[in-house]
Amino acid sequence: MKTACKVLGLFVAFVFALACGESAAQNYPNRPIRFVVGYPPGGGNDLLARIVSQKLAERIGQPVVVENKPGADAIIATEYMAKAAPDGYTLMVGASGAMVINPGVYDRLPYDPVKDFVPITLFASDPLMFAVHPSVPASSIQELIALAKTKPGELFYASGATPMRVAMELFKKQTGVNIVHVAYKGVAPAVTAAVAGDVSLVVMSIPPALAQLRAGKLRALAVTSVKRDPLLPDTPTMPESGFHFEGDINWVGLFAPAGTPGAIIDKLYSELSVVLRSDSLKERYAAIGAGTNGIGLSPAEFGAFFRASLATWTKMTRDLNIRAD
Secondary structure: OHHHHHHHHHHHHHHHHHHHHHHHHHOOOOOOEEEEEOOOOOOHHHHHHHHHHHHHHHHHOOOEEEEEOOOOOOHHHHHHHHOOOOOOOEEEEEEHHHHHHHHHHOOOOOOOOOOOEEEEEEEEEOOEEEEEOOOOOOOOHHHHHHHHHHOOOOEEEEEOOHHHHHHHHHHHHHHOOOEEEEEOOOHHHHHHHHHHOOOOEEEEEOHHHHHHHHOOOOEEEEEOOOOOOOOOOOOOEOOOOOOOOOOOOOEEEEEEEOOOOHHHHHHHHHHHHHHHOOHHHHHHHHHHOOOOOOOOOOHHHHHHHHHHHHHHHHHHHHHOOOOOO
């Protein structure tokens, strides 16, 4: 009898929770939504967050505010989000660095990327670019390798996030060169350092460096995609340069705190799917060089993509013995 009552009580509680979630979704959203970004303004994640937030706000009739919480490889923002109220009003623009690479780089994290978050959809998946200061006497990856081998430990590269560092360390392992890592707190400071000549090389996504590339302040050597990027048609790919790179190392998606009602996730995705497939958003993406490959994945599809990416890059970072500085 007690067991039957306990089962009945759990069933009633489940039905009540489900009803509450559906009720909340009916009125959602009725106040501003926050997109939390773990990197400084000006970087690729920030640019994507601001484009999507503006378009989503136009569609739902509520403000969508971008809030930057940079620091510690996005750990500060991600820990904050793991503890945020699961009500659909505080969401994380989560990048691959925080969600699938940090778990392999750090011995302990104050968040669990699988248990603490609900994947909603993919915002973008972009290749990385290897670019040098114009003073560097290398116009191709092969020339960079030759230069680095004549100056072991004398060249420096900048990275503004862990995916960039992983890409470069994989390159170093494949080629046997010794180029020294210099960490920066975000992509924008890393670009600034490369433009100033403080470092010889920067590894980064294309959008934040477009202006510097077009002005001749940086020179692109290669991109990590299989096909050439439309914005850099004269820049060869890493496979064309003789090197293999794993895909999907640099992506950005939207996550909610664990416990967010499924009805709210579904409603949010239904609005975002329209936004992410709109011609106006694609035009904004094209203007900054952001890729549209895979954007708008459903929560189930994005969840599968996320878990596969986590398995791949956790193993890769450990194989490369990349540890947090």
